[in-house]
Amino acid sequence: MTARYGIIGWPLGHTMSPTLHNWGFGQIGLDAVYKAWPLEPEGVADFIRRVRTEPIMGASVTIPHKRAVMPLLDRLTDRARTVGAVNTLYWDGDQLCGENTDVTGLVAPLRQLGQLPGSALVLGAGGAARAAVIGFRELGVPDIRIANRTPDKARAIASELSVRAVAWEARMDQGAGIVCNTTPLGMSGDLAQATPWDADRFEPGMIAYDIVYNPLRTRFLREAGAAGCRTVSGLEMFLHQGLAQFQLWTGHALDEGGARELLL
Ligand code: ATR
Incomplete structure (x- = not known):
């Protein structure tokens, strides 16, 4: 079954994340798809339930949900706790975890x-x-x-x-x-x-x-x-936070130069 990933935010607007991650899945030959999921603030708790039940294998979290997801997870990394925000959901065994790759x-x-x-x-x-x-x-x-x-x-x-x-x-x-x-x-x-x-x-x-x-x-x-x-440029921060997410989800380090070329 195709593994599902995506990004939640509101209003989501244009995002380069699907481009980066879908390219990455192709690079490592993983049967997975990454989508943009516009999500109103009222929908966050429901979304986390969906992540647990469907299951969704990982997600990027952007404004305004970065704090709202925190109390709904099983574990937060020290980094996420210090920053006070989560931009990445990932699974560690059966625990749904929150990390922050912005730093x-x-x-x-x-x-x-x-x-x-x-x-x-x-x-x-x-x-x-x-x-x-x-x-x-x-x-x-x-x-x-x-x-x-x-x-x-x-x-x-x-x-x-x-x-x-x-x-x-x-x-x-x-x-x-x-x-x-x-x-x-x-x-x-x-x-x-x-x-x-x-x-x-x-x-x-x-x-x-x-x-x-x-x-x-x-x-x-x-x-x-x-x-x-x-x-x-902010593109570098975007690129590196995305590469860190991809590694958390798949264990694979993508080629940085190839990813930059793709985004440019
Ligand atoms: P983010 O979470 O992405 O950092 P944010 O919380 O909306 O976004 O923060 C935006 C920052 O840009 C704020 O510090 C804001 O300043 P205020 O605290 O005074 O609102 C700052 N900012 C936004 N528009 C600005 C402007 N025209 N001139 C100077 N600072 C601005």
Whole structure:
């Protein structure tokens, strides 16, 4: 019987996850299919029942369900508990487990850059910002700061995760070696021409990381690149969180280069 996988979210919109995972199943010759399942918040408990009974072999979880699924599972990984969000459901024997591969996805492209600067600044204070702070901590970046338009949210994350909150207005004065945008500024649509950073405030040697992947080169990344900074696109985070999911589900590591080419 064909094994079933998929992604839940609401509104789900366009997602590259089916492309990645269905290609992956083909690569390893697994009889499986991955679908997009738009799911309203009221439907989460029902969905988890379906996962258990049908069964569904694994699922990606995206906004707004990343927290809601947590109490419905048999086990959470330490990582998922620390991040406070689940983006992956998988089976360990007869236990339905929740993992978070967003941190893995965020960290992987930075590890590939080798020696990193000693300071990082996270812009935004939503779920992705939390994952970014935890990622930078795992990378051993000694000085981590967070800035958000609504300062209280940055302060809450800062005090919980023992990093420093700084004023949104002062974000470009921090001398940060890595700047990670987790806000929707620059995302296609109304915000496409927006950027969280002034073009003349990039310093050579900085790393500009945007978790936005639509468009692939946001204004933030284009201007950082033009100023001589290294840039990391949100596509890399997407790719690596997806490869980590695939490995959890199948035990197989997909070819990273092939997967990137597919998504591009
Ligand atoms: P996610 O879970 O994906 O991180 P989120 O929880 O909606 O998404 O967080 C979005 C972040 O982008 C928030 O920190 C938000 O700032 P506020 O806390 O002030 O709302 C930030 N953000 C959204 N639009 C913004 C804008 N126009 N300028 C600056 N920050 C913005």
